[in-house]
Amino acid sequence: MVHQAMVVEHFRETHDAYALQQASLLLSEVDTDRLDLESEFNDALTRLRADAAKAAKRAEQDRRAQELGLS
Known part of the structure; x- marks a missing residue:
């Protein structure tokens, strides 16, 4: 833990x-007694993973554009 x-x-x-x-x-x-911490954690983790996927996709698009001489 x-x-x-x-x-x-x-x-x-x-x-x-x-x-x-x-x-x-x-x-x-x-006040943690009023929160569903596991649910909050899972929601935050889902958002972080989605943000990371978007960033990776954007980085790949930028890399590809640079290869093609578009940037």
């Missing part, structure tokens, strides 16, 4: 540390 503190520690010296620290502070204020 991964805990919030473990994630914060893992990213401590990275460029994501500040954003993660801010998110951690916000999460510590959330």
